[in-house]
């Protein structure tokens with residue numbers, strides 16, 4: 001692997017799309033403003049000039065069409081990357097995502113395939129309010145038939161998106177807008193994939209396990225630095241994909257630490273952390289010395305006032321105190 | 330918007346109409362088997378009979394090539410057999426046997442599938458075919474194939490927002506879609522006039538820039554000719570729309586007594602039975618009524634045999650539910 005200059009999470013996404021479009025002529029992109037403008041967040045810059053209007057398709061305000069059309073195009077032999085401008089808008093295409101994308105193959109006896117990716121920018125940032133800030137990965141985790149990627153850093157952002165595009169199943173790829181400018185070293189190797197269903201140890205430790213993904217990983221890393229000064233050693237597990245979910249890596253960590261905190265940005269109640277906590281209670285009971293704790297977003301719609309945003313999702317100091325409490329057991 | 334007139338009929342009217350007559354008879358015989366399954370309770374789901382609408386379904390499907398895509402609607406089964414599906418697989422789905430097209434998961438009206446014949450399935454949520462057909466048509470175009478994507482739907486489903494979203498995009502991209510509205514005037518118990526403020530669906534397609542035709546859906550040949558034109562338009566990159574004015578002779582589902590519907594109206598609908606109309610025209614063209622009776626008898630025998638064959642197939646075991654979710 002050649003060492004290169006660090007690139008941003010946003011640019012890693014751009015590279016993944018570019019490389020896969022170059023490799024496979026069946027891959028194409030559609031969404032609002034993905035063409036000449038290069039995306040409202042600038043992620044698809046350069047692709048329109050390189051691949052043209054046939055493969056980088058601007059659409060009108062047609063979320064049903066973006067997702068449903070991608071399902072049809074995928075069945076017809078293409079590999080669509082459908083972009084919704086905000087993950088919240090994926091919920092507009094509820095029928096197309098919950099019913100068509102997730103179920104079409106199964107409902108038809110497994111005789112049709114729907115190899116497509118929906119890119120869904122998620123996360124609380126920038127005062128955009130209740131309908132532009134959600135992280136609805138839990139909604140889709142509760143929907144059999146879709147894979148879910150939740151990358152936390154540039155290298156995973158690239159490798160997971162490439163895997164998603166090559167996957168013969170539908171994938172929702174949640175990219176957190178707070179991470180777009182984060183930098184990291186990313187391999188330029190066009191064949192380097194990050195496999196689905198394999199979590200990673202984002203930071204090794206021995207006292208408390210924290211399961212975190214997406215923008216909660218950098219927050220957990222920051223908290224771990226603080227806690228290290230207090231001689232509490234935190235191990236951070238980043239599952240990287242929720243479907244499939246790598247419970248083994250979580251189990252291996254809890255075997256060392258006997259304490260588990262599940263962290264996420266989406267609101268707490270019936271959120272994705274409930275699933276992980278339930279599985280831990282069920283499968284890891286004998287390893288645990290403390291109750292499984294969850295720290296997650298507040299059970300409210302996100303207010304527009306930016307000054308209130310930090311109160312809506314777990315902040316570093318809250319993670320620190322949650323881990324401290326667990327470490328006392 | 331063009332109305333198809335009978336003068337545009339091709340020279341081999343009798344031959345074409347005979348072909349359509351056979352498909353209508355096959356579809357009807359297949360549905361008659363399903364009605365029996367409902368009565369004897371070997372099929373317990375809802376069945377939405379297509380009686381009265383078989384002529385338009387046969388007419389359109391006969392204009393499609395075997396690799397053209399089909400997203401059928403829930404109103405009967407003639408689409409499936411007219412597109413070439415094996416009735417054993419269709420009945421296998423109703424019986425929930427492994428010979429069914431879903432290989433044991435079961436289907437009835439929706440979910441029957443046959444990728445080799447372009448039958449790309451159907452969903453239970455009405456109006457989802459607009460976006461799916463646009464996507465299939467996009468794939469055909471992008472891959473340099475000449476397939477069209479044909480989607481059937483009712484007057485009710487035509488009110489879904491997906492119609493507009495997929496329609497504007499199909500127009501913008503020049504997608505080879507053929508949308509066929511089976512306007513039977515009813516959505517369950519709701520009259521189209523009462524809930525949509527109009528009886529006419531085609532103007533909205535015309536407004537989107539589709540090549541649009543309105544045709545008597547009880548005249549299988551007229552529908553067929555409209556469909557040939559629609560398919561040609563679609564293949565040339567102009568999305569095409571047909572509104573077939575048709576009759577729902579039976580209830581919304583088998584067993585629906587239609588208390589909301591005027592008896593006289595049902596009688597009028599029955600008098601416009603597409604099988605009878607096609608048969609009458611054939612006799613006027615010199616066809617022997619006995620030959621038509623023979624075609625109907627063959628269709629009934631074919632479907633009875635298909636039913637027997639489907640019943641021979643085993644039921645899936647419980648582990649079947651865990652197969653096929655993932656590629």
Ligand SMILES: Cc1ncc(C[n+]2csc(CCOP(=O)(O)OP(=O)(O)O)c2C)c(N)n1
Nearest residue numbers: 404453454455483484485486513515516517
């Ligand atoms: C999105 C959605 N809403 C409601 C239904 C329930 N439903 C099934 S058939 C039907 C009537 C459909 O009317 P129309 O589209 O005119 O077709 P027709 O039954 O007349 O052939 C309804 C309301 C459904 N399946 N999907």
Ligand SMILES: [Mg+2]
Nearest residue numbers: 483484515516
């Ligand atoms: Mg109707």
